[in-house]
Amino acid sequence: MFILSACKDFGEPLTTLPGPTPGSSLRTYQNDILPIILQYGCFSCHGGNGGLYITSIAEILRGGDHGPAIIPGNANASLIIQKISPAPPFGDRMPQGGPYLPDSTVQIFRDWINQGAN
Numbered sequence: 001m002f003i004l005s006a007c008k009d010f011g012e013p014l015t016t017l018p019g020p021t022p023g024s025s026l027r028t029y030q031n032d033i034l035p036i037i038l039q040y041g042c043f044s045c046h047g048g049n050g051g052l053y054i055t056s057i058a059e060i061l062r063g064g065d066h067g068p069a070i071i072p073g074n075a076n077a078s079l080i081i082q083k084i085s086p087a088p089p090f091g092d093r094m095p096q097g098g099p100y101l102p103d104s105t106v107q108i109f110r111d112w113i114n115q116g117a118n
């Protein structure tokens with residue numbers, strides 16, 4: 001709970017961090033999230049053999065055993081954020097077995113969800 005509230009406090013200021021070019025900071029699944037998912041090997045466990053699929057926005061919205069993995073506009077309430085952060089509410093931190101996403105990469109997920117998850 002401490003971690004979630006700490007992240008919440010950082011939510012606003014971080015959106016003003018400089019991006020590659022002005023106006024390019026709008027995060028999208030295709031440009032920002034998919035490369036991270038590929039880099040961290042999420043598909044090897046969530047790409048086509050039961051349970052949660054994260055191969056498209058629609059699948060992420062449909063979610064897994066615990067319901068939708070994201071709530072667009074609300075990163076704090078989104079399961080995928082809780083699962084890639086330390087101390088998830090159930091089970092293991094993702095990706096299971098690590099290596100885990102650094103805070104700056106988790107922030108990209110947070111921005112994407114808070115911007116509407118497009």
Ligand code: HEC
Nearest residue numbers: 040041042045052064065066067080083091092094095096
């Ligand atoms: C080595 C296999 C493995 C990898 C890699 C992996 N996961 Fe998982 N994931 C699991 C297993 C097993 C569960 C169910 C048990 C649990 O929640 O710990 C799970 C559960 C989840 C859940 C909760 C689904 C639900 O509704 O219960 C989310 C969200 C999730 N993973 C996201 C991710 C993301 C994002 C990545 C990549 C950063 C990732 N996982 C990488 C195996 C994996």
